[in-house]
Amino acid sequence: MNDASLPTSPSARRPVWTSVLWAILAVGLVLGGAWAYARIKSPYPFYGTVFNVETTSPGLTGTGEDGQPFALSALRGQTVAVFFGFLHCPNICPTTLAALEQVRQTLPEKDRAKFRTVLVTLDPARDDVDKLREYVRFFSPSAKGVFIPEPALADTAAAWGVGYQKSDVKNAATYQVDHTTGVYLVDREGRRRVVWDSTQLTRVDRVAADVREVMR
Structure with missing residues (x-):
């Protein structure tokens, strides 16, 4: 069978x-x-995109808005929001800096001095140190501006994953700069922890919650 x-x-x-x-x-x-x-x-549900906590932030050196040499490593012990922009930016840059100052103001008073915004200009041809100082201080008394000449600026931006290029060029002094709009949060040990897109900064409460978590 x-x-x-x-x-x-x-x-x-x-x-x-x-x-x-x-x-x-x-x-x-x-x-x-x-x-x-x-x-x-990662028990905390970050609002921004999270980096590997073991990743040290790329180097960032230049001339500060006070005319003195600047190095991000000198801010160890503080929590720093790093943003790449330019002073002739019509909307994203000023709203980003304003939002980050709102974030700082929401922190407990004892923590406000430990949080700092750093603006790196992507337009060194027009944004000199004096203009940087006036610009960043308008938004926050603790904000730092950083001037990096080309070609070092291109290398620094690439290391941070920031792209930029001139656009709408009318002449040598009249143009815009298209650029990546991420804000990078660096913890007190110099590690990149979170990145927010500029569109997320409208939720100041959630951005501030991320900052408080990183500052813990």
């Missing part, structure tokens, strides 16, 4: 279903473990 013609008994099918059930259980355990691990590694 041909064994293939025989009906399959329930007992013969049971191992298949058992294997399926075990597979489902295994997948559930793996997914549950992955979720738990993620919660342990």
Whole structure:
């Protein structure tokens, strides 16, 4: 008799279903473990995009708005919001700096001196140190401006993942600068922790919550 013609008994099918059930259980355990691990590694649900906590921020050196040499590493011990923009920016740059000052004002008074905004100009041809100082101080007494000449600026921007280029050029002194609008939050140990797009800064409460978490 041909064994293939025989009906399959329930007992013969049971191992298949058992294997399926075990597979489902295994997948559930793996997914549950992955979720738990993620919660342990980053229990706080950041509003911005999170960097690997072990990643040190790229270097950032130039001339500060006070005319003195500037190095981001000198701000270790403070939490710093780094933004790349330019002074002739019609909307994104001023609203970003205003929002970051609002964030600073929402912090407990004891923490406000530990949070600082740094604006790196992407337009060194027009934005000199004196103009930088006047611009950043308009938004916050604690804000820093950084001037970096080309080609060092291009290298610095690339290291931070910032793109920029001139646009709508009318002449040598009249143009716009298209640029990446991310704001990078650097913790007191010099590590990039979070990046927000400028569109997220309208939620000052959520940005401030991210800052408070990083400052803990």
